[in-house]
Amino acid sequence: MKLTVPTLLTLLRILLIPVLVLVFYLPNNWTNFAAAFVFVLASVTDWLDGWIARRYDQSSAFGAFLDPVADKLMVAVALLLIVQKHPTPWMALWAAVIIGREIAVSALREWMAELGQRARVKVASIGKIKTIVQMVALAFLLYFEPLLLRWSGGVIRIPVFTIGEWLLAAAALLTLWSGLAYLHAAWPTLREDSRNS
Template sequence: MTMTLPNLLTLLRLLAAPGFALCYLLLPRPWADGAALLLFTTASATDWIDGYLARKWNQVSKLGTMLDPIADKAMVVIALFTLAAFSGLSGWLILPGALILFREVFVSGLREYLGDTAGLLKVTKLAKWKTTAQMVAIVVLVAQGIAEHQLGMSVFGMDGEMIGAILDGREADRVNLRLWLLANDVLVWGGALLIWVAALLTVLTGTDYFRKALPYLRD
């Protein structure tokens, strides 16, 4: 087993998965959101970099081929569980998160059962889009936590009348209240839409894999 740079990047991405949860367990918010956003974004970037380098340097290996999808799944599943526990949008995440988790476990079980014939379940372009959609959705959802905190800080100590006056333009917006309100709304609806798009793509790819495996599952 040779530890090439692409394999090392994949291994670091795998280790970053529990690091996402540790950010929320060890740091106060919004520092936890900022650290998790930086960690997840950096780790997600290595998903493209390690594959590019492995192909460019002809260093595609069995170890990297095995670890790459495991690292992706670990990052997404742990991030969704963490956000379901700490995000203000937790109620919106449970169902799409459950669909994503079900598909990942189901396809992993199919691959294990098929054994030597598991090669027919190769990663498709749609599956790659699925992973990209999941990661972008998680980035938006984490960023929403930061915007939500800043919005809360903007209105701290204000009563409803003062907030209404600022939003109506009758008072100067010295704390950028309108900006943070807009950012929070965009990230809330954007994150909710993206996680459902990711869930839909996840179900579609799972259905495609099941269709391909069905002939091998019949007695």
């Protein structure tokens, strides 16, 4: 198996997961910045590996398998860390919706692949929008502290965590929407398969 640059970037994203956990629990006042930075770095590698694979024709079957696994692992770990630090019912609900949808869609894709219909459940534009909103939300929630912008007229306090909470709620709703879109796309095949069995 030849390791391409996109695959190496995907492996780097997986290696960043224990780094994220480690910096999150370090007893320092800069850990929130470090955790957010590690998560943003992982998110950038997610975009970069796809761009390089398309631009330089470096796609591979192993990379196509590993990329979504790395994404889901990073998102699930980030959500678990956030819920552990901020155990509110809403935070737990949004995390459960996002992780539950990822498991359900992965199972749906695997089943469709077994039926030879994987192309029916390819990533749609709503899924890409959901991913962007989700990544920004998680970075904000990991950072947690408000940003203080100083200017000649005074100081503006940006409530990063509150913005992150609202973005996570939006990401969870987009997650449900995109999950239903996947199910709708797969439904004719699933219905046909149930008739034949």
